[in-house]
Amino acid sequence: MHTLTGRCHCGAVEVTLETPRATAELPVRRCLCSHCRPRHLRYTADPEGRARIVTRPPGHLHAYRFGTETADFVRCATCGLLIGAVCEASGVRAVINADLFFALRDRPHRDASFDDEDAGDRSARRARTWTPVDPNSALKRPDR
Numbered sequence: 022m023h024t025l026t027g028r029c030h031c032g033a034v035e036v037t038l039e040t041p042r043a044t045a046e047l048p049v050r051r052c053l054c055s056h057c058r059p060r061h062l063r064y065t066a067d068p069e070g071r072a073r074i075v076t077r078p079p080g081h082l083h084a085y086r087f088g089t090e091t092a093d094f095v096r097c098a099t100c101g102l103l104i105g106a107v108c109e110a111s112g113v114r115a116v117i118n119a120d121l122f123f124a125l126r127d128r129p130h131r132d133a134s135f136d137d138e139d140a141g142d143r144s145a146r147r148a149r150t151w152t153p154v155d156p157n158s159a160l161k162r163p164d165r
């Protein structure tokens with residue numbers, strides 16, 4: 022297993038991605054949706070991996086939901102850096118902001134646009150491509 026670790030700007034949020042893939046084989050996708058494109062957000066994920074977030078203090082995250090409201094975009098409650106997105110699709114799964122990981126910062130990305138998906142397509146894609154979240158992680162879908 023390879024472990025990538027990143028932090029938000031202020032250091033309150035630490036994210037870890039464990040993956041059996043070499044760093045060079047991890048996908049980096051720039052999302053072209055109306056939320057992510059203006060922020061130049063690029064994501065990575067590995068369905069064979071595992072994502073975990075630790076925050077100090079606990080629960081130090083802010084979640085934003087829009088559109089189909091099937092995912093939460095999660096950011097540090099202090100510095101506002103976007104950590105990733107989390108959803109329920111065959112368990113709790115996440116994509117992580119690839120630029121939090123030093124090893125992925127200079128990696129080229131592919132553009133991804135999912136505006137044409139319906140809710141079923143979207144859930145199936147996420148179950149196939151997003152990273153399972155460690156059950157002990159702070160990164161879990163907030164109850165509403």
Ligand SMILES: [Zn+2]
Pocket residue numbers: 029030031032033034097098099100101102
């Ligand atoms: Zn922060």
